[in-house]
Amino acid sequence: MSEGSDPMGEDPNFFETIGAPLSKFVIVKTFGAAFKEFFSRALDKIERKEIDVSSPTGKVYNYVHLIFFVLFYPFLLLGHMVSGFTEVISTETLHRFPKGRRDKVLQDRIFIVGMTIVLVLILIQPSDPSKKLFVISFLVFLICYYSIMAMGLNIQTGATGIVNFGVIFFVGIGMVSSAVLSTKGISLFGLKIILDPISSMLVGMVISAVVGYLLAYPGLRLRTDYFAIITIALGEFLKRMLLAEPTFQTDRPWGSSIGISNIPAPFKDALDNNRFGIEYDTILALIAIIFMVIVLVISKLLLRSPYGRVLRGIREDEQVVASYGYDVFKYKASVLAIGGAIFAMAGSMWVWKVSSIFPGSIAVITTFYVWAAFIIGGKGNSKGMILGASVIAITQYSVDNLSTISLAERPKTFLAVLDFFFRIIAVDIGGAIFGDSTWQNSFTSREDAMVDTSFIQLFIVGALIILFLRYMPDGILPELPYTPKSESHGRFEDEELLIEKMRKTSQVYTKEEKT
Amino acid sequence: MTEVALSVRGLSKSFSGLKAVNNIHFDLKKNEIMGLIGPNGSGKSTTFNTITGIIPADSGSVKVFGEEVMGRPPHEISSLGLSRTFQNTRLWRELTVLENLMIPPKNQFGTSVLNALMPWKYKKQEGELIEKAYTILKLLEIEHMAENYASELSGGQSKLVDIGRLLMSDAKILMLDEPVAGVAGPLTEKIFQTLKKLRKELGLTILIIEHNMDFILRKGIDHIVVMANGEEILNGPPDIVRQSLDVIDAYLGE
Ligand SMILES: Nc1ncnc2c1ncn2[C@@H]1O[C@H](COP(=O)(O)OP(=O)(O)OP(=O)(O)O)[C@@H](O)[C@H]1O
Ligand SMILES: [Mg+2]
Numbered sequence: 001m002s003e004g005s006d007p008m009g010e011d012p013n014f015f016e017t018i019g020a021p022l023s024k025f026v027i028v029k030t031f032g033a034a035f036k037e038f039f040s041r042a043l044d045k046i047e048r049k050e051i052d053v054s055s056p057t058g059k060v061y062n063y064v065h066l067i068f069f070v071l072f073y074p075f076l077l078l079g080h081m082v083s084g085f086t087e088v089i090s091t092e093t094l095h096r097f098p099k100g101r102r103d104k105v106l107q108d109r110i111f112i113v114g115m116t117i118v119l120v121l122i123l124i125q126p127s128d129p130s131k132k133l134f135v136i137s138f139l140v141f142l143i144c145y146y147s148i149m150a151m152g153l154n155i156q157t158g159a160t161g162i163v164n165f166g167v168i169f170f171v172g173i174g175m176v177s178s179a180v181l182s183t184k185g186i187s188l189f190g191l192k193i194i195l196d197p198i199s200s201m202l203v204g205m206v207i208s209a210v211v212g213y214l215l216a217y218p219g220l221r222l223r224t225d226y227f228a229i230i231t232i233a234l235g236e237f238l239k240r241m242l243l244a245e246p247t248f249q250t251d252r253p254w255g256s257s258i259g260i261s262n263i264p265a266p267f268k269d270a271l272d273n274n275r276f277g278i279e280y281d282t283i284l285a286l287i288a289i290i291f292m293v294i295v296l297v298i299s300k301l302l303l304r305s306p307y308g309r310v311l312r313g314i315r316e317d318e319q320v321v322a323s324y325g326y327d328v329f330k331y332k333a334s335v336l337a338i339g340g341a342i343f344a345m346a347g348s349m350w351v352w353k354v355s356s357i358f359p360g361s362i363a364v365i366t367t368f369y370v371w372a373a374f375i376i377g378g379k380g381n382s383k384g385m386i387l388g389a390s391v392i393a394i395t396q397y398s399v400d401n402l403s404t405i406s407l408a409e410r411p412k413t414f415l416a417v418l419d420f421f422f423r424i425i426a427v428d429i430g431g432a433i434f435g436d437s438t439w440q441n442s443f444t445s446r447e448d449a450m451v452d453t454s455f456i457q458l459f460i461v462g463a464l465i466i467l468f469l470r471y472m473p474d475g476i477l478p479e480l481p482y483t484p485k486s487e488s489h490g491r492f493e494d495e496e497l498l499i500e501k502m503r504k505t506s507q508v509y510t511k512e513e514k515t
Numbered sequence: 516m517t518e519v520a521l522s523v524r525g526l527s528k529s530f531s532g533l534k535a536v537n538n539i540h541f542d543l544k545k546n547e548i549m550g551l552i553g554p555n556g557s558g559k560s561t562t563f564n565t566i567t568g569i570i571p572a573d574s575g576s577v578k579v580f581g582e583e584v585m586g587r588p589p590h591e592i593s594s595l596g597l598s599r600t601f602q603n604t605r606l607w608r609e610l611t612v613l614e615n616l617m618i619p620p621k622n623q624f625g626t627s628v629l630n631a632l633m634p635w636k637y638k639k640q641e642g643e644l645i646e647k648a649y650t651i652l653k654l655l656e657i658e659h660m661a662e663n664y665a666s667e668l669s670g671g672q673s674k675l676v677d678i679g680r681l682l683m684s685d686a687k688i689l690m691l692d693e694p695v696a697g698v699a700g701p702l703t704e705k706i707f708q709t710l711k712k713l714r715k716e717l718g719l720t721i722l723i724i725e726h727n728m729d730f731i732l733r734k735g736i737d738h739i740v741v742m743a744n745g746e747e748i749l750n751g752p753p754d755i756v757r758q759s760l761d762v763i764d765a766y767l768g769e
Contacts, residue, residue, distance in 0.1 A: 301632050306617070306625030306641065309610075313618045316607035323567055324619045324684055325593035326626070334628055482614045483662040484641075486649035498654055498709075499716045501647045502685070 099481070107477050111383050114476065118143070118390040125401060137281035139397055141353060144288035145346055146389035149366075150373040151299045151382055152342030158379035158479070159303055160335045161315030163224055166231030167367040170208045170340045172238045174347025177204030179260045179357040184247060197266045201348035205341040212340030216333035235364045242359040259358025263351050288349055292386070295342055299382045302338070309482070311335060312380075365458075369396070372461045376468050378475025387476050392461060399457045518545040519581070520688050520720040521566070521597070526575035528558075528565050535561040537745040539575070543688070543738075548714060548721045550731045550753075553742035559724045560602050562742070563692055567599050568592045579688070594621070598686035602693050602724070604673040606665035612676050613661045616648040617641075619684035644683075651679045654709060656702060671697045678706060682713070690722045707734050732757050 101107065127135045149167055156162045178200045180186065185194035195203065219227045242248055248259050266287060268280055302308050310331060313321040318328045351357055369392050377388025468475065521543040528536040536558040543549050551559050565572035568589040577584050579595045598619065607615055623644070624630050625637030652658040655675040660668060665676060674697055681689055689710075695703040713719050725731040731739070732753050739756045741749035748763075749756050 298632065301634065302628070305631035305634065306623045306637060307628060307631035309614055309618055310626050312610055312614070313607045316609055317605050319569060319589070320601065320605050320607070321618065322589040323569065323593050323599055324680075325590050325598075325621055326618075327588075327590045338628070479609075481611045481662060481664065482617075483611060484613070484645050486645055498647075498650045498682075499713065501643075501650055502682070502713070502717055 101474070101476075102478050102481055104480055107381075107383070107480065110477060111387065114387045114390070118387075118394065121394050121398075125398065127401070134279060134281055137279070137285040139393060140285040141281070141288045141349075142393040142397060143386070143390050144285075144292040145349055145353075146370060146373050146393050147292050147386045148295050148346045148349070149343055149370045150377060150385035150389050151295050152339040152346070153370055153374045154377075154379065154382060154385050155299055155302065155311075155342070156335055156339040158374065158381075159308060159315060160311040160332060161224070162220075162332055162335060163228040164231050164336075164339065165228050165367055165371075166234040167343055167370045168362055168364055169231065169234035169238055170212065170343030171347040171350070171366065172235065172242075172362040173208040173211060173340070174201070174204040174344030175351050175357050175361055176238075176242065176347075177201075177207050177344065178348035178351045179263050180247060182264050183260055183262065197264050197348070197352060201345060204348055205344045208340040208344035208347075209337040210340075212336035212338075213333050216329065216336050219336075220329060220332050235362055235367065239359050239362040239364075242362065248359065259356060259361070261356035263355045263357065265352035265355060284349075284352060287352075291345060291349065295345070296382055296386070299342075303380075303382065369461065372465050374475075375465055376475055378477040378479065380479025381475070381477040384475055384477030391464065395460050395464075396457055399460065519543065520545045520547075520579070521722070522576075522578040522581075523562075523566065524576040524578075526562065526565055526577065527573045528561055528570065529573060534745045536565060536572075539740075539742070539747050541740050541747070541750060543720055543722055545720050546714060546718050547737045548711065548723065549738040549740065550734075550736045551722060551724045551740050551742065552726060552731055554726060556744075557726075557742040558745040559726070559742055560692055561745075563599060563690055563724065566592075567597065567690070593686075596685075596687035597690065598681050598684040598688070599690035600677045600681055600692050600694060604670070604677050606668070606673055606676055606680075608666040609664060611662055611664055612652070612657070612668070612679075613645070613648055615665050615676055616651065616679050616683045617644055619680050620644050620647075621685050648679070648683060651682050655679055655706070671699065674698055675702075675706075687718070688720045688722070692724045693726065694723065695725075711735070 101110070122136055122139045125135050125139065149171065152170075153164065153167060156164045178197065181193075181195045181200035181203055182197050183194070185192050187193070219230055222230070242259075265280070265284065267283055303311070310321060310326055313326075314328055314331060322328045350361075354361075373385065373388035373392045375388070376391050377386070378384030519542050523539055523541050523543075526536055526539040527534070539558075539562060541549075551562065553559055561570065564570040565575075566577050568584065568587055568591075572585060575585065579592065579597055582595060584592045584595065607618070610618075623637065624640055625634075630636050649658060649661065652661055655678065657668075657672055657675050657679075660672060660676075665673065668676060674694065678691070678694055681691065695706060698706070710719075710721055714721055723731070723736070736753055739749070739751065739753055740747060741756060741760070749759050751759075
């Protein structure tokens with residue numbers, strides 16, 4: 001804030017005087033360093049001929065860099081993003097945007113900056129150069145996958161207040177429908193029906209929507225918390241069912257559950273005569289982006305409309321909504337159906353990605369990650385879901401990556417430190433308190449021990465949830481308030497006009513009722 | 516104007532032995548303003564709750580424009596053209612004041628899932644409703660709070676928004692549970708004037724709960740029902756009720 005223009009008329013505090021310039025400095029430095037590092041690395045690799053520029057992968061690799069620098073570097077130089085980012089974290093924000101992060105302009109900026117950071121993080125993931133495109137595709141896919149699920153959850157929990165801990169149940173319905181319909185098919189009236197991947201997905205979405213709608217009947221008569229408990233059980237229920245399902249077992253009589261493999265995916269065949277050197281993962285990433293945009297548009301339209309308004313009313317006080325003539329049950333059931341369809345879409349995408357499914361695919365932990373994305377992104381905000389999903393996907397991938405990248409690139413010291421801490425916390429102290437190991441054999445050094453990344457993921461995501469709930473309970477992008485202006489703002493004075501208006505609207509309605 | 520808008524017969528409700536509402540009868544004629552008065556805990560709010568289906572009644576009959584509504588869910592009863600406020604102002608707290616006013620209007624095109632995906636279908640109606648909402652906010656002198664969250668309002672402002680919601684609902688019967696408790700004097704007057712005017716111009720029927728008897732007797736109301744301990748003790752025009760109340764007071768005073 002410049003001198004004398006402080007609208008609050010308060011003494012400028014520490015953050016106001018030093019916070020903004022400091023944060024600007026830090027951001028510019030970090031950005032600059034990241035880019036320099038990345039830029040020089042790419043050039044290095046091409047110079048050292050680690051990447052064969054003439055090879056198809058090399059070309060794509062090159063183009064991606066080119067596009068990235070041509071499109072985004074100028075933006076950065078223009079300072080738009082830097083200033084946007086500073087606004088996010090400095091206290092100037094409070095004065096320029098009195099509504100804080102509930103301001104549309106500011107949210108757009110946060111979103112652009114956030115997505116840029118996400119992009120940078122995607123591109124600087126350490127990997128074998130030949131696998132660069134694969135890594136990018138995988139991360140993009142993962143982000144879209146989580147975004148779609150988070151947006152589904154956002155309609156159910158964020159807008160309507162139906163607490164659903166059974167995301168994976170609906171995702172599982174999508175997985176199973178897609179897998180079965182596009183490989184083994186089903187028999188209907190003696191006809192064997194095998195569908196193409198996209199149709200299988202659509203059928204899966206319809207099945208999931210119907211299941212969601214029907215679930216409303218036993219479920220929504222219960223109190224919110226009991227409904228939530230039911231949904232927790234659903235995922236496990238589906239998994240157990242699949243374990244006993246003959247379709248999922250080998251032909252041998254003692255056949256264990258092996259699931260279904262070689263599941264087809266859309267446009268995969270078209271790549272058979274691969275002339276462009278593009279892997280299927282890239283195509284799938286593009287498909288995922290398209291699906292995500294579709295879900296984003298639909299969820300935004302729904303939540304911004306009078307329908308979405310009624311949903312938010314239900315979240316706040318459903319009895320009052322009912323006493324204004326809305327059938328709350330029908331609205332909630334419709335929301336369960338819409339969410340179910342969206343979750344099933346994500347399930348089909350996952351099946352295309354891994355091209356196999358087995359009971360273990362119904363991983364209850366997915367629900368937890370989707371909830372984390374939902375909380376971090378900002379409940380009630382569709383765009384926020386993409387940011388939240390990105391945080392989760394990148395955390396997940398980066399941590400996984402630590403144990404899968406080639407030994408030479410593995411940051412040994414970093415891993416050793418991680419390992420040390422987690423051993424002490426989880427194994428030694430935890431083991432001594434809760435397990436049967438004694439204090440004597442705890443705290444012994446195990447140099448050979450390799451860190452298990454899955455609990456680091458859980459640890460980080462759990463910590464993020466706690467931090468967000470504590471310090472930013474609205475998430476990165478909170479729900480936007482509804483603030484359309486009146487056209488005749490300030491021109492009307494008395495109740496004459498009101499009466500006229502009321503007469504007019506009630507006429508409109510009676511006319512409407514007749515037709 | 517003899518058509519009956521709301522007819523209540525033998526309405527009873529008890530809470531684990533406590534007879535909160537005991538055999539209430541009254542007729543609310545169309546275009547009439549009726550007051551429901553009585554001391555604290557006399558069963559006024561419970562009467563409202565049972566009429567509107569929020570709490571199921573034990574016995575009795577309630578007819579809205581001649582249609583029996585006992586045992587039907589609140590949204591169906593409301594769809595017959597009846598809206599109410601709650602005594603402990605229940606606004607949708609994390610919604611803006613404007614949004615609070617935009618949910619009640621009936622027959623909005625955009626409240627169905629399919630139409631919600633086609634903004635052009637409801638855009639015109641939405642514009643009209645916004646205009647109406649601002650007019651009502653202006654009338655209630657809280658226009659400047661339109662963009663604030665309902666949770667940011669003071670107690671009195673909340674009451675006003677609640678009345679605004681009711682006016683937006685296009686209902687033919689308005690039921691207000693202590694609408695002006697906590698609202699400043701001159702504004703109270705204005706609200707009553709507006710209600711009376713709307714009643715006249717639009718043919719509304721209004722039922723108001725108020726437990727300050729002197730206050731409501733001065734407001735020029737057509738008809739008054741007095742409750743005490745769940746019983747209906749008086750039912751008639753204000754003058755007669757006032758005289759009878761004096762008699763009761765005198766009687767009790769002895
Ligand atoms: N949900 C409930 N459960 C149990 N008892 C209730 C319930 N609602 C109301 N009562 C009881 O019913 C009686 C009537 O309550 P009610 O709210 O109808 O009174 P009221 O006339 O509206 O009073 P006030 O003027 O204070 O608002 C009270 O004794 C109250 O304790
Ligand atoms: Mg009461």
